[in-house]
Amino acid sequence: MLGLHDVFHKYMPEVTLDVHEYGVRDAAWIAAGYQKNFGVQMGAVSNPNVSMEIRGYAWNRVLPYIETELEIINIRFRRYLVVDDPAKRFRFSTTAINDGRNSMGIYSTFSFIQEGQNGITITENIHERTRRQLESIKAFLSYFAQNATEVKHIVQEKREELTQGKEQLRVHINMDYVKDPANPTVTVPVILIKNGQETEKTFNNFYPLVESTVSVVRPQGYAIPPEQTMIIDVLKKHHIDVQVSEKSAQGLLELYTIDSVTRTGIEDKEMLSVEVSKKSSISRIPAGYHIVWCSQLQAAQLITMLEPHSIWGLAQQPEFKSLLKTASIYPVIRIMRIVED
Secondary structure, eight states: OHHHHHHHHHHOOSEEEEEEEEOSOOHHHHHHTEEEOOOEEEEEOOOTTSOHHHHHHIIIIIHHHHHHHHHHTTOOEEEOEEOSOTTSOEEESOOOSSSTTHHHHTTTOEEEEEEEEOOSSSSTTHHHHHHHHHHHHHHHHHHHHHTHHHHHHHHHHHHHHHHHTTTOSEEEEEEEEEOOTTSOOEEEEEEETTTOOEEEEEESOEEOEEEEEEEEEOOSEEEEOTTOHHHHHHHHHTTOOOEEOSSOEEEEEEEEEEEEEEEEEETTEEEEEEEEEEEEEEEEEOTTOEEEESSSTTHHHHHHHHOTTOTTSGGGSGGGGGGGOTTOBOSOEEEEEEOOO
16 A cells, blocks of 8 residues: 555546455355345545545546446446445445545545456456456546546645645544435345346445544644654655654644543444543643644645544554553644744
8 A cells, every 4th residue: 555655646646546346245145145236336535524526526427427338338337335234234435544545535636446346256257347347447537538627627726725724624533424314225236146136125224424423623733752653654654744843832732631442333343432631731842843734735634643533543553552541641742823932
Protein backbone atom coordinates (compact mmCIF):
# COMPACT_ATOMS: atom_id res chain seq x y z
CA MET A 1 0.00 0.00 0.00
CA LEU A 2 2.88 2.41 0.75
CA GLY A 3 4.24 1.86 -2.75
CA LEU A 4 0.85 2.70 -4.27
CA HIS A 5 0.68 5.88 -2.24
CA ASP A 6 4.16 6.90 -3.31
CA VAL A 7 2.98 6.66 -6.92
CA PHE A 8 -0.28 8.44 -6.05
CA HIS A 9 1.54 11.37 -4.44
CA LYS A 10 3.95 11.59 -7.35
CA TYR A 11 1.19 12.09 -9.94
CA MET A 12 -1.86 13.14 -7.82
CA PRO A 13 -4.43 11.70 -10.27
CA GLU A 14 -7.98 12.94 -10.18
CA VAL A 15 -9.41 9.42 -10.68
CA THR A 16 -8.31 6.01 -9.38
CA LEU A 17 -9.69 2.47 -9.62
CA ASP A 18 -8.79 -0.47 -7.35
CA VAL A 19 -9.69 -3.83 -8.96
CA HIS A 20 -10.52 -7.09 -7.13
CA GLU A 21 -12.79 -10.13 -7.21
CA TYR A 22 -15.32 -11.10 -4.54
CA GLY A 23 -16.11 -14.62 -3.33
CA VAL A 24 -19.44 -16.11 -4.40
CA ARG A 25 -19.69 -19.06 -2.00
CA ASP A 26 -19.26 -17.72 1.52
CA ALA A 27 -20.12 -20.42 4.08
CA ALA A 28 -23.09 -18.51 5.51
CA TRP A 29 -24.57 -17.99 2.04
CA ILE A 30 -24.20 -21.68 1.18
CA ALA A 31 -25.81 -22.65 4.50
CA ALA A 32 -28.77 -20.40 3.61
CA GLY A 33 -29.08 -22.11 0.22
CA TYR A 34 -27.75 -19.33 -2.00
CA GLN A 35 -24.72 -18.43 -4.07
CA LYS A 36 -24.01 -14.78 -4.81
CA ASN A 37 -24.62 -13.82 -8.42
CA PHE A 38 -24.22 -10.05 -8.20
CA GLY A 39 -22.15 -9.60 -11.38
CA VAL A 40 -19.56 -6.83 -11.54
CA GLN A 41 -19.75 -4.46 -8.59
CA MET A 42 -18.23 -1.02 -8.16
CA GLY A 43 -18.02 1.16 -5.08
CA ALA A 44 -17.19 4.84 -4.82
CA VAL A 45 -15.75 6.92 -1.99
CA SER A 46 -17.88 6.52 1.13
CA ASN A 47 -16.09 8.41 3.92
CA PRO A 48 -18.24 11.43 4.90
CA ASN A 49 -15.18 13.69 5.10
CA VAL A 50 -15.03 13.59 1.31
CA SER A 51 -17.17 16.27 -0.31
CA MET A 52 -20.74 15.19 -1.07
CA GLU A 53 -20.26 16.74 -4.51
CA ILE A 54 -17.68 14.05 -5.28
CA ARG A 55 -19.57 11.21 -3.59
CA GLY A 56 -22.90 12.14 -5.14
CA TYR A 57 -21.39 12.62 -8.59
CA ALA A 58 -19.93 9.11 -8.42
CA TRP A 59 -23.16 7.49 -7.24
CA ASN A 60 -25.55 9.39 -9.50
CA ARG A 61 -23.58 9.87 -12.69
CA VAL A 62 -20.58 7.56 -13.01
CA LEU A 63 -22.11 4.30 -11.76
CA PRO A 64 -25.41 4.66 -13.71
CA TYR A 65 -23.43 5.33 -16.90
CA ILE A 66 -21.39 2.15 -16.45
CA GLU A 67 -24.51 0.14 -15.64
CA THR A 68 -26.21 1.33 -18.83
CA GLU A 69 -23.15 0.55 -20.98
CA LEU A 70 -22.81 -2.96 -19.54
CA GLU A 71 -26.51 -3.72 -19.81
CA ILE A 72 -26.21 -3.32 -23.58
CA ILE A 73 -23.73 -6.20 -23.70
CA ASN A 74 -25.57 -8.33 -21.13
CA ILE A 75 -23.26 -7.81 -18.15
CA ARG A 76 -24.86 -7.44 -14.74
CA PHE A 77 -23.57 -4.45 -12.74
CA ARG A 78 -24.41 -2.88 -9.38
CA ARG A 79 -23.04 -0.70 -6.62
CA TYR A 80 -20.70 -2.75 -4.43
CA LEU A 81 -22.45 -4.53 -1.54
CA VAL A 82 -20.62 -5.99 1.44
CA VAL A 83 -22.40 -8.94 3.07
CA ASP A 84 -20.72 -12.13 4.27
CA ASP A 85 -23.92 -13.56 5.75
CA PRO A 86 -27.42 -13.03 4.25
CA ALA A 87 -28.89 -13.16 7.76
CA LYS A 88 -26.86 -10.09 8.72
CA ARG A 89 -26.89 -6.59 7.33
CA PHE A 90 -26.20 -5.54 3.76
CA ARG A 91 -24.17 -2.33 3.44
CA PHE A 92 -21.97 -0.56 0.96
CA SER A 93 -18.18 -0.60 1.19
CA THR A 94 -16.27 0.53 4.28
CA THR A 95 -15.72 4.13 5.33
CA ALA A 96 -12.19 3.25 6.52
CA ILE A 97 -9.41 5.42 5.11
CA ASN A 98 -6.85 2.60 4.89
CA ASP A 99 -8.16 0.78 1.81
CA GLY A 100 -7.37 1.30 -1.87
CA ARG A 101 -10.40 3.55 -2.37
CA ASN A 102 -10.97 5.89 0.58
CA SER A 103 -7.23 6.13 1.26
CA MET A 104 -6.96 8.05 -2.01
CA GLY A 105 -10.48 9.45 -1.98
CA ILE A 106 -9.70 11.30 1.27
CA TYR A 107 -7.62 13.67 -0.90
CA SER A 108 -10.77 14.68 -2.79
CA THR A 109 -10.14 12.10 -5.49
CA PHE A 110 -12.75 10.28 -7.59
CA SER A 111 -11.64 6.93 -6.22
CA PHE A 112 -13.41 3.62 -6.89
CA ILE A 113 -13.18 -0.09 -6.16
CA GLN A 114 -14.27 -2.73 -8.66
CA GLU A 115 -15.16 -6.24 -7.53
CA GLY A 116 -15.58 -8.83 -10.25
CA GLN A 117 -17.47 -12.06 -9.58
CA ASN A 118 -15.07 -14.83 -8.64
CA GLY A 119 -15.36 -18.49 -9.60
CA ILE A 120 -15.65 -21.55 -7.39
CA THR A 121 -12.10 -22.40 -8.53
CA ILE A 122 -9.32 -20.08 -9.68
CA THR A 123 -9.83 -20.91 -13.34
CA GLU A 124 -13.58 -21.52 -13.49
CA ASN A 125 -15.19 -19.31 -16.13
CA ILE A 126 -11.98 -17.28 -16.26
CA HIS A 127 -12.55 -15.96 -19.80
CA GLU A 128 -16.01 -14.60 -18.98
CA ARG A 129 -14.83 -13.19 -15.65
CA THR A 130 -12.06 -11.37 -17.48
CA ARG A 131 -14.45 -10.06 -20.13
CA ARG A 132 -16.82 -8.64 -17.55
CA GLN A 133 -14.05 -6.91 -15.62
CA LEU A 134 -12.52 -5.55 -18.82
CA GLU A 135 -15.78 -4.20 -20.22
CA SER A 136 -16.55 -2.49 -16.93
CA ILE A 137 -13.11 -0.87 -16.88
CA LYS A 138 -13.57 0.26 -20.49
CA ALA A 139 -16.90 1.89 -19.62
CA PHE A 140 -15.28 3.51 -16.57
CA LEU A 141 -12.46 4.97 -18.68
CA SER A 142 -14.93 6.05 -21.35
CA TYR A 143 -16.96 8.08 -18.87
CA PHE A 144 -13.96 9.92 -17.46
CA ALA A 145 -12.49 10.53 -20.92
CA GLN A 146 -15.74 12.16 -21.99
CA ASN A 147 -16.02 14.23 -18.80
CA ALA A 148 -12.37 14.92 -18.03
CA THR A 149 -12.61 18.72 -17.95
CA GLU A 150 -15.54 18.74 -15.55
CA VAL A 151 -14.00 16.11 -13.27
CA LYS A 152 -10.62 17.85 -13.11
CA HIS A 153 -12.31 21.12 -12.22
CA ILE A 154 -14.29 19.52 -9.37
CA VAL A 155 -11.21 17.82 -7.94
CA GLN A 156 -9.08 20.96 -8.16
CA GLU A 157 -11.77 23.02 -6.42
CA LYS A 158 -12.33 20.47 -3.65
CA ARG A 159 -8.62 19.98 -3.03
CA GLU A 160 -8.19 23.73 -2.62
CA GLU A 161 -11.09 23.79 -0.18
CA LEU A 162 -9.54 20.91 1.75
CA THR A 163 -6.27 22.77 2.34
CA GLN A 164 -8.12 25.95 3.30
CA GLY A 165 -10.65 24.28 5.58
CA LYS A 166 -13.62 25.59 3.62
CA GLU A 167 -16.86 23.67 4.17
CA GLN A 168 -15.05 21.47 6.69
CA LEU A 169 -15.26 23.17 10.06
CA ARG A 170 -15.79 19.74 11.61
CA VAL A 171 -14.22 16.39 10.76
CA HIS A 172 -16.16 13.14 11.18
CA ILE A 173 -14.22 10.57 13.19
CA ASN A 174 -16.90 8.00 14.12
CA MET A 175 -19.51 6.70 11.70
CA ASP A 176 -21.46 3.62 10.69
CA TYR A 177 -24.04 2.44 8.19
CA VAL A 178 -27.71 2.84 9.16
CA LYS A 179 -31.08 2.01 7.63
CA ASP A 180 -32.90 4.30 5.20
CA PRO A 181 -36.66 4.37 5.94
CA ALA A 182 -37.30 5.31 2.32
CA ASN A 183 -35.23 2.39 1.02
CA PRO A 184 -35.60 -0.48 3.54
CA THR A 185 -34.86 -3.50 1.32
CA VAL A 186 -32.32 -4.66 -1.21
CA THR A 187 -32.90 -7.14 -4.02
CA VAL A 188 -29.94 -9.13 -5.34
CA PRO A 189 -29.43 -11.87 -7.96
CA VAL A 190 -28.61 -15.28 -6.49
CA ILE A 191 -28.20 -18.88 -7.60
CA LEU A 192 -30.18 -21.50 -5.68
CA ILE A 193 -27.81 -24.18 -4.40
CA LYS A 194 -30.42 -26.96 -4.58
CA ASN A 195 -30.98 -26.76 -8.33
CA GLY A 196 -28.65 -24.11 -9.82
CA GLN A 197 -31.57 -21.85 -10.78
CA GLU A 198 -30.82 -18.13 -11.19
CA THR A 199 -33.31 -15.90 -9.39
CA GLU A 200 -33.58 -12.76 -7.28
CA LYS A 201 -33.97 -12.51 -3.53
CA THR A 202 -35.12 -9.50 -1.48
CA PHE A 203 -33.61 -8.89 1.96
CA ASN A 204 -34.88 -6.54 4.65
CA ASN A 205 -31.61 -5.98 6.51
CA PHE A 206 -30.34 -3.17 4.26
CA TYR A 207 -28.17 -0.39 5.77
CA PRO A 208 -27.27 1.96 2.90
CA LEU A 209 -26.66 5.30 4.63
CA VAL A 210 -23.51 6.48 6.41
CA GLU A 211 -24.30 8.31 9.64
CA SER A 212 -21.67 10.34 11.47
CA THR A 213 -21.89 9.78 15.23
CA VAL A 214 -18.87 11.79 16.45
CA SER A 215 -17.17 14.78 14.86
CA VAL A 216 -14.53 17.22 16.08
CA VAL A 217 -13.83 20.87 15.38
CA ARG A 218 -11.00 21.13 12.90
CA PRO A 219 -7.91 22.46 14.75
CA GLN A 220 -5.18 24.56 13.20
CA GLY A 221 -2.78 21.71 13.84
CA TYR A 222 -1.29 19.22 16.26
CA ALA A 223 1.83 19.18 18.44
CA ILE A 224 3.48 15.79 18.94
CA PRO A 225 6.17 15.08 21.55
CA PRO A 226 9.49 14.06 19.94
CA GLU A 227 9.50 10.71 21.76
CA GLN A 228 6.36 9.65 19.83
CA THR A 229 8.52 8.43 16.96
CA MET A 230 6.03 5.80 15.74
CA ILE A 231 3.32 8.42 15.21
CA ILE A 232 5.74 10.76 13.45
CA ASP A 233 7.00 7.95 11.22
CA VAL A 234 3.49 6.97 10.09
CA LEU A 235 2.63 10.58 9.25
CA LYS A 236 5.76 11.00 7.17
CA LYS A 237 5.09 7.74 5.31
CA HIS A 238 1.75 9.27 4.29
CA HIS A 239 3.55 12.31 2.85
CA ILE A 240 2.17 14.51 5.62
CA ASP A 241 4.29 17.58 6.26
CA VAL A 242 5.79 17.45 9.78
CA GLN A 243 7.85 20.36 11.12
CA VAL A 244 10.04 20.54 14.23
CA SER A 245 9.49 23.65 16.35
CA GLU A 246 12.79 25.46 16.89
CA LYS A 247 11.45 27.52 19.79
CA SER A 248 8.50 27.35 22.15
CA ALA A 249 5.23 29.00 21.18
CA GLN A 250 2.12 30.01 23.07
CA GLY A 251 -1.29 28.90 21.91
CA LEU A 252 -4.83 27.97 22.76
CA LEU A 253 -4.30 24.25 23.22
CA GLU A 254 -6.56 21.28 23.89
CA LEU A 255 -5.52 18.14 25.75
CA TYR A 256 -7.49 14.91 25.94
CA THR A 257 -7.76 12.59 28.94
CA ILE A 258 -8.64 8.98 28.17
CA ASP A 259 -11.70 8.27 30.33
CA SER A 260 -12.57 4.75 29.21
CA VAL A 261 -11.84 2.15 26.54
CA THR A 262 -14.37 -0.58 25.76
CA ARG A 263 -15.08 -2.87 22.83
CA THR A 264 -17.92 -2.30 20.39
CA GLY A 265 -19.06 -3.36 16.92
CA ILE A 266 -18.87 -0.95 13.99
CA GLU A 267 -19.17 -1.93 10.31
CA ASP A 268 -19.49 -5.55 11.46
CA LYS A 269 -16.02 -5.41 13.04
CA GLU A 270 -14.86 -5.33 16.63
CA MET A 271 -13.51 -1.86 17.42
CA LEU A 272 -12.42 0.16 20.44
CA SER A 273 -14.93 2.65 21.79
CA VAL A 274 -12.91 5.44 23.42
CA GLU A 275 -14.44 8.06 25.71
CA VAL A 276 -12.44 11.22 26.31
CA SER A 277 -12.67 14.49 28.17
CA LYS A 278 -11.02 17.66 26.95
CA LYS A 279 -9.34 20.60 28.66
CA SER A 280 -8.50 23.90 26.96
CA SER A 281 -5.87 26.38 28.12
CA ILE A 282 -3.46 29.05 26.96
CA SER A 283 -0.19 27.13 27.26
CA ARG A 284 3.19 26.80 25.63
CA ILE A 285 4.26 24.25 23.05
CA PRO A 286 7.81 23.26 24.00
CA ALA A 287 10.65 23.62 21.53
CA GLY A 288 11.45 20.36 19.78
CA TYR A 289 7.84 19.25 19.42
CA HIS A 290 6.76 18.07 15.98
CA ILE A 291 4.07 20.30 14.49
CA VAL A 292 1.54 19.11 11.92
CA TRP A 293 -0.58 21.89 10.42
CA CYS A 294 -4.03 21.20 8.99
CA SER A 295 -3.52 23.62 6.09
CA GLN A 296 -2.44 20.77 3.83
CA LEU A 297 -4.18 18.38 1.48
CA GLN A 298 -3.98 15.57 4.03
CA ALA A 299 -5.98 17.57 6.60
CA ALA A 300 -8.98 15.23 6.89
CA GLN A 301 -6.70 12.21 6.89
CA LEU A 302 -4.34 13.44 9.59
CA ILE A 303 -7.20 14.57 11.86
CA THR A 304 -8.84 11.16 11.47
CA MET A 305 -5.53 9.49 12.29
CA LEU A 306 -4.59 11.59 15.33
CA GLU A 307 -7.83 11.89 17.29
CA PRO A 308 -7.74 9.25 20.06
CA HIS A 309 -11.46 8.41 19.81
CA SER A 310 -11.47 8.08 16.02
CA ILE A 311 -12.55 4.64 14.82
CA TRP A 312 -10.08 4.91 11.94
CA GLY A 313 -7.31 6.47 14.05
CA LEU A 314 -3.85 5.22 14.88
CA ALA A 315 -4.90 4.52 18.47
CA GLN A 316 -7.13 1.67 17.21
CA GLN A 317 -4.06 -0.24 16.04
CA PRO A 318 -2.43 -2.75 18.46
CA GLU A 319 1.01 -1.16 18.13
CA PHE A 320 -0.39 2.11 19.49
CA LYS A 321 -2.34 0.64 22.43
CA SER A 322 -0.12 2.50 24.92
CA LEU A 323 -1.81 5.75 23.80
CA LEU A 324 -5.11 4.67 25.34
CA LYS A 325 -4.30 3.97 28.97
CA THR A 326 -7.32 4.88 31.07
CA ALA A 327 -6.93 8.14 33.06
CA SER A 328 -3.80 9.07 31.09
CA ILE A 329 -3.21 12.26 29.12
CA TYR A 330 -3.21 11.64 25.40
CA PRO A 331 0.19 12.88 24.21
CA VAL A 332 -0.90 14.59 20.98
CA ILE A 333 -1.94 18.21 21.58
CA ARG A 334 -4.61 19.99 19.53
CA ILE A 335 -3.54 23.50 18.48
CA MET A 336 -6.64 25.65 18.16
CA ARG A 337 -4.70 28.84 17.46
CA ILE A 338 -1.31 30.40 18.12
CA VAL A 339 -1.37 33.30 20.60
CA GLU A 340 1.14 36.12 20.41
CA ASP A 341 3.48 36.30 23.43
